[in-house]
Amino acid sequence: MRATAALLEDYLRPFALETVDLADPAPGQLVVRTTAAPFCSTDWMGWRAMRRKVPPVILGHTAIGEVVATGDAVTHVGPGDRVLVAATPRCGTCFYCAEGRPDQCTLLMEEPDPVVGATRDGREVRAAGRVGGYASHLLVDGVQVHPLPPALPDTTAALLGCxxxxxxxxxxxxxxxxxxxxxxxxxxxxxxxxxxxxxxxxxxxxxxxxxxxxxxxxxxxxxxxxxxxxxxxxxxxxxxxxxxxxxxxxxxxxxxxxxxxxxxxxxxxxxxxxxxxxxxxxxxxxxxxxxxxxxxxxxxxxxxxxGQVDPVADFPRWIGMLERGELDPGPVVSGTYALGEIDVVMRRSMALEDVTGVFTEF
Ligand SMILES: [Zn+2]
Ligand SMILES: [Zn+2]
Missing domain, CATH: 3.40.50.720 (NAD(P)-binding Rossmann-like Domain)
Known part of the structure; x- marks a missing residue:
């Protein structure tokens, strides 16, 4: 499958919207068509080489979307489901997951960001937080994917993971x-x-x-x-x-x-x-x-x-609070943008003009 991604090819250079090739989902993996992803201020630090990001990399460590394909052994969500993709997994088998601290799951703490299965002209492309949310389609591990209720607006639900x-x-x-x-x-x-x-x-x-x-x-x-x-x-x-x-x-x-x-x-x-x-x-x-x-x-x-998140236990609680209107995304969402506007969105984030710009067009 092909995806359109805002690729960081080199530090301090404008992003380029590129076509990347996604591998077929391996057992436990799935492909999500992105419907919204928030621009996070940590990503302009990545762009400025202040974080340990290694190009070529797709930044963006959370997104929401719709499952379009699943590999074997994915049972908790299926094609057509609306889902949250979060950087913090719960692999369930590493030392930290066994200790009850999935926020430190060894999968997430790998440095640099891993290659999940995306390539550009045959070169491997890394995905920030194993997500790489600034892309039209994401190849991700099922342990990072959580069901979302249908009624929550995209711009609100996209903020859950960060x-x-x-x-x-x-x-x-x-x-x-x-x-x-x-x-x-x-x-x-x-x-x-x-x-x-x-x-x-x-x-x-x-x-x-x-x-x-x-x-x-x-x-x-x-x-x-x-x-x-x-x-x-x-x-x-x-x-x-x-x-x-x-x-x-x-x-x-x-x-x-x-x-x-x-x-x-x-x-x-x-x-x-x-x-x-x-x-x-x-x-x-x-x-x-x-x-x-x-x-x-x-x-x-x-x-x-x-937030020391336990994704399986915590996301349903935070989703419930959003559904009941106990949390207000109003002060956080400054505007919505197309992915192609990423350089503008990043500059607005750096200049403190936006609290959060949310990509809603891919
Ligand atoms: Zn963030
Ligand atoms: Zn783990």
């Missing part, structure tokens, strides 16, 4: 936010908007959104932030302490990426509070943190890969 699962997991699974707690959110991009919504649903008291971008602060009000902080005007650590009786927030969700944001997140957390670090920057970024915050002050600093 922002929704990452931040609902950060709030409910990793930080385990309790009713009445104060939650500070560093960075109000797509992750921060979902974090605010999840904190509100968890019954948080103060939900403090921190971002230098005025439009993003405004969107965070719709997402449930009760207080907004502009770090270009005030010291965000001092301001969060001021808003929390001088202690610091009970829970801090870092959703920005730069090392400074992670450091501020740790500093604005109260003693014995919880910090969840979810943002990523250049793959070589290192953090410097005050020793006392981690030792004497007893802060818990927890990592977050895709």
């Amino acid at each position: 922002g929704i699962s990452t931040m609902l997991g950060a709030v409910f699974t990793i930080a385990e936010v309790r009713a009445g707690q104060s939650v500070a959110i560093v960075g109000l991009g797509h992750l921060g908007q979902w974090a605010a919504q999840a904190a509100r649903l968890a019954g948080a008291g103060a939900v403090i959104g921190i971002d230098a971008h005025p439009a993003r602060r405004e969107l965070a009000t719709a997402s449930g932030a009760t207080h907004l902080v502009d770090p270009a005007r005030v010291d965000p650590v001092d301001e969060v302490r001021r808003l929390t009786a001088g202690r610091g927030a009970d829970v801090v969700i870092e959703a920005a990426g730069p090392a400074l944001a992670a450091r501020q997140a740790v500093l604005m957390c109260r003693r014995a509070g919880t910090v969840v670090l979810s943002g990523v920057d250049h793959a070589a970024t290192e953090l410097t943190l005050p020793q006392l915050a981690l030792t004497v002050h007893g802060k818990r600093i927890l990592g977050c890969q895709n």
Whole structure:
């Protein structure tokens, strides 16, 4: 089968829409015709060689679509089914899946991204997160594919695999936010908007959104932030302490990426509070943190890969919340685009003009 893909042939060069050849699905694999895929800010980092991406590669680590072909031994979905394709698999057999941590599944953590079965002029093409969502058709493993209900809009359902699962997991699974707690959110991009919504649903008291971008602060009000902080005007650590009786927030969700944001997140957390670090920057970024915050002050600093998602258990829960209207994609979806507009969409993401642009035409 042939697919049209936005191929990253080399760093810092415009994307090219190319035809790639997909192998027939092997046992356990299937082919999905893509109907929507969100552009993720991590992908302009890939384009700028800040992540460990090896061209030629199709970026995009989640998508939704319709199953068009299945290999042997695929039984949970079939042709015609509407599905979510997520980067985090649950292979079920690796050390991490056996440990109950499919978010660290060895299939996903392979570096560089694997070749799943796509070629261009005979050259093997890698697929980001084993998905490569910026393409008309995806050859993927069945363990990354989950049924979707028919009524959920494409632009909403497409957000499940990245922002929704990452931040609902950060709030409910990793930080385990309790009713009445104060939650500070560093960075109000797509992750921060979902974090605010999840904190509100968890019954948080103060939900403090921190971002230098005025439009993003405004969107965070719709997402449930009760207080907004502009770090270009005030010291965000001092301001969060001021808003929390001088202690610091009970829970801090870092959703920005730069090392400074992670450091501020740790500093604005109260003693014995919880910090969840979810943002990523250049793959070589290192953090410097005050020793006392981690030792004497007893802060818990927890990592977050895709919200520590267990795809089989969690996606149906997050889908139910979307179906009941408990989550609002409004502040997150900035516009819809054709795949051929990917260079424009990437520049809008880099310039912070879009929170998320969603490809809906392939
Ligand atoms: Zn993403
Ligand atoms: Zn596994």
